[in-house]
Amino acid sequence: MTRRSSSEGADSAIDASEAAPAGAPATTGPVGRHLGSGGGHRVLRLTALVMATVLVAAVGFVAVQVLRLQSNVSTLPLNLAEDQGSALPVDSSTDPLQILILGSDTRTGNSGEFFGDESDSSGEGNSDVMMLLTLSADREDVTVVSFPRDLLVPLPSCVDPETGDVSEALDLGQLNGALDEGGPGCTVAAINNLTGLSVDHFMMAGFNAVKELSSAVGGVEVCVQEPVDDEYSGLSLPAGTSEVEGDQALAFLRTRHSFGDGGDTGRIAAQQAFMASLARKVRAEGTLTNLPKLYSIADVITRNLTVDEGLSQPTELLKIADRMKDVDLGNIAFVTVPTEQWVEDPNRLVLNEEAAAPLFDALREDRGLTEDAPEPSATPSAPETPQAPETPAVDPATVPVLVINATTDTARGAEIQQLLAAAGYTQSSPYESVPAEVSQVVFGPGYETAAADLAARFGIPDSQVLLSEQTVGVQLVVGADLATGSKVVVPPLGSDLDGQTADQVTCQATSGL
DSSP: OOOOOHHHHHHHHHHHHHTSOTTOOOSSSOTTOHHHHHHHHHHHHHHHHHHHHHHHHHHHHHHHHHHHHHHHOEEOOSOOBTTOOOOOOOOTTTSOEEEEEEEEEEEOSSTTOOOSOGGGEEEEEEEEEEEEEEEOTTSSOEEEEEOOTTEEEEEOOBBOTTTOOBOOOEEEEEGGGGGGGTSHHHHHHHHHHHHSOOOOEEEEEOHHHHHHHHHHTTOEEEEESSOEEOTTTOOEEOSEEEEEOTHHHHHHHHOSSSBTTSSHHHHHHHHHHHHHHHHHHHHHTTGGGOHHHHHHHHHHHHHTEEEOGGGOSHHHHHHHHHHHTTSOGGGEEEEEOOEEEETTEEEEEEEOHHHHHHHHHHHHTTOOTTSOOOOOOOOOOOOOOOOOOOOOSSOGGGOOEEEEEOSSOTTHHHHHHHHHHHTTOOOEEEEEOOOOSSOEEEEOTTOHHHHHHHHHHHTOOGGGEEEOTTOOSEEEEEOGGGSSSSSOOOOOOSTTOEEEETTOOOOBOBOOO
């Protein structure tokens, strides 16, 4: 079936209006109405001309923008492995889609010295960020899987597209080093081997992409539990919530010293939180349905992006944006591929194959990770031996608790107070607050044990247990994820996967290094 363009539709409207000349007598209707009929035709003709002009201008704008964006894009081959065939063509609007997102580290010298111009870059470098973005065919689910840079995996033999050099296949090699063996196509080949997938596209961005994109959207909100002042990355943030853009956004994504245990795990968690926050902001501001703003962002991205040939048309990027614009934030999952320490070097990681298998199965079968797992079949089990109740680690009657009701249910604060009283926390008082998505426990000095106990009772993750020097006692912030029941509702992410969904607001634990 041949589709008609918008301009063809406009031409038809013009022809129809000109079929009856202005001022011609009406051949139907009461006598004396011909002047009114002729005026109606003039209105129709003027309306058609205006609509045609607007449509032609819009089509012209889009065409110019697409051509301009296309001139921005750099391309490299999708797959460089000698023993892997080419990926089958996909429809970016309707097929399951896997896109490998790479952040390249091409700086020389100290890994923290990444500010300034691009003159001190050399070669492809290593992959600073490796994320596999998967979009389901039904447009219901998005999964983003992070791969640690210290992960050891089998590396295929790759052909460098510029020099023709062939790299040696390795039984175990560091995944982020595949980029330097010929480009992103070698990392794609390694991910294919690891997951059993056939990655459809890749996007590789340099440092400027993060800086310019974060500024183009007006900053991205992030949260840290304690102040951060990292001399290596230049990241400087006060405790609590801040908006970062430019160099500070890049520092937040790249720091290896500020979060968690000071290694890659904490950094990946911060990257996932940043991406989730970016998704929330873009959705809240309607960016994906605002063509001028979308083109502005696409311009930033394409100027700083290297992609495979199949993704070099900016229209393909717009198709992907269209697919993502209506996905529920709770169905956008950010997870880290399950790993374990390598027995020969605890500073390196290898794949935890048993834990990773359900994740890779879900990706291959085009299933979202936020769906409830099937209930296991019931099997008889021996009755459990009654256990003696544990001695409380803290006397709850001595702990002052402020119950901050951040739900839309005005009775929820009183319900939580009843649950606290049943657990022995008799010194609780209510406070109504503005709605919040995520529950938290905020505690003052000396109340660490009580905070941990309350977090465990209500299922609040450690990342949402925060120390505040100004707080006396404990504050229990009751968010939308604790609007009912006695445990926070966390969207399931399958098996033992670490991560979050895009609707979850997380606050990063600092490393103290």
